[in-house]
Amino acid sequence: MLDFLNDELEVDEMEISPAYAYEKAPDQEHFLGVEQTRKLFREAFAGGRRKKWRLNHSPLFLDFLEGKAEFECTAWGIPSYSLFGWQRPCYLMSDGYAKTYRELVEGTDWSKYGRGRDPRCENCMAACGYEPTAVLATARSLRQSVRALFN
Ligand code: SF4
Structure with a gap:
């Protein structure tokens, strides 16, 4: 599918995030665990596809x-914002809502x-939890910043 989107549809950019058996997922049996997800991405990215x-x-x-x-x-x-407000802590879990981003x-906690x-x-x-951490780590490192620039 990514080959199709990338090469045939020629979309500008793609975002990808692994699914998992989050609390409200109706299917709790068939989603991948962390190790299986890592293996899937290693295989998917092999052969120069990641680049x-x-x-x-x-x-x-x-x-990651x-x-x-x-x-x-x-x-x-x-963060995730909807009619209910700012969802705590992320769109995958709902431990309440805040009225403002500051709140x-x-x-x-x-x-x-x-x-x-x-x-x-x-x-x-999920990207919503771990991409911000990766970006912060990139910004703190000259080597990673240069790598991100030329990636
Ligand atoms: S994004 Fe963070 S808080 Fe949300 S489910 Fe994933 S690990 Fe938990």
């Missing part, structure tokens, strides 16, 4: 998908969320 596909992600997030980098979740970086950021902290997050590798 060929116009993926709108930081190189570190793509490394392949299991070459490990990050903590920073879901406040790609979301300052009124949420972010240390409670992410893999190893909340069992509901255990198989999550």
Whole structure:
């Protein structure tokens, strides 16, 4: 499908995020776990496809998908807003809503969320949680910033 979108439809950029058996998913049996997801991405990206596909992600997030980098979740970086308000902590879980982004950021105990902290997050590798962390890590490193620039 990515070959089709990239080569035939020639879309400008693509974003990709692994699914998992999040709390409200009606199917809790067939989604991949973290190790299976990493293997899938390693195989999918092999043979130069990672470079060929116009993926709108930081190189570190793509490394994360392949299991070459490990990050903590920073879901406040790609928040979810709807008619109900700012969803806490992310669009995959609903532990309430905040009226403002400030209230979301300052009124949420972010240390409670992410893999190893909340069992509901255990198989999550979603871009909303981990791309912001990858971008922050890129910005803190000259080497990674240069790599992102020429990727
Ligand atoms: S790991 Fe982060 S993005 Fe994933 S479900 Fe948990 S809080 Fe949301």
